């Protein structure tokens with residue numbers, strides 16, 4: 001049971017509130033503009049110290065308030081409960097505390113409350129820049145491979161140094177070597193982690209996708225960021241002149257990508273929006289299953305904003321059933337509660353929260 005208790009103060013239009021969510025399904029319903037997404041945003045803030053709607057935290061703070069605070073009690077799989085609080089004031093950067101101690105690394109926070117967001121912007125995973133698919137992939141690797149973070153940090157550092165030397169221009173090839181040794185070692189390690197992860201993810205993804213939508217010809221493949229046939233050191237050597245002209249490193253693990261193709265074409269060019277949404281959902285749910293299989297420190301919490309939109313009843317039910325079978329905590333927002341009616345087994349604990357002008361009230365079962 002991940003989020004046992006959630007307190008939110010000063011977030012968007014929400015009135016200060018404390019909730020005791022269900023360990024499984026939580027339905028957040030209310031009219032447009034009532035504050036449903038803001039509640040999901042508050043949970044996102046707790047797990048990642050940032051919003052999914054705006055790059056800055058300032059707009060999240062309620063008009064006229066000086067700060068916003070989200071506090072949560074998070075039950076770990078081990079049975080330990082962590083108290084996590086995040087405050088962001090208008091003047092200062094955010095402050096995060098876990099069990100009374102200042103948290104310095106966001107990785108610590110992310111490990112305590114792994115979040116998967118499915119919202120209308122999730123389509124961008126297919127149509128957007130490679131960075132988003134790389135982030136998706138690395139989210140999964142981070143949660144199952146403890147050596148991922150140090151390797152990733154090593155890559156970022158060596159890449160930054162190499163690029164800053166490249167930008168100087170007129171440099172000796174030998175000046176780059178110490179950083180290239182690092183870049184190659186970290187890049188190859190990341191590549192190995194990503195490949196191993198993808199090998200496990202693929203069958204799970206295919207199985208989940210088949211339960212959602214019949215797209216047997218959809219393929220998921222991985223591009224490691226440089227020529228498959230050549231070692232990275234050789235590619236860096238060959239591309240040195242061009243890298244110098246461009247002022248950055250073209251090849252390496254920082255360019256890795258996932259490719260989704262349908263019948264030989266880019267999936268995004270041929271699939272309908274509803275199908276794309278289902279593919280993205282399958283990708284994200286597959287990561288939740290994989291985390292469970294790996295016995296990660298914590299199960300993943302799903303935040304699903306406006307689930308019913310663009311999905312017909314059949315696909316909506318299929319998606320709810322997959323989320324339910326995952327046995328994770330899920331927060332789903334919707335305008336009409338009726339659209340998610342009868343989607344759940346009778347023994348699944350479902351809690352409902354009605355949001356009206358920023359007031360959140362837990363409602364009783366309305367199914368009868």
Ligand SMILES: Nc1ncnc2c1ncn2[C@@H]1O[C@H](COP(=O)(O)OP(=O)(O)OP(=O)(O)O)[C@@H](O)[C@H]1O
Nearest residue numbers: 012013032033034035036037038059060061062063
């Ligand atoms: N900083 C802020 N302070 C107060 N209110 C805000 C702030 N930022 C946004 N709002 C308002 O908060 C309200 C809630 O927005 P939110 O996106 O959470 O609604 P929603 O219930 O998800 O709506 P929809 O169904 O249309 O997606 C909106 O009316 C918005 O204008």
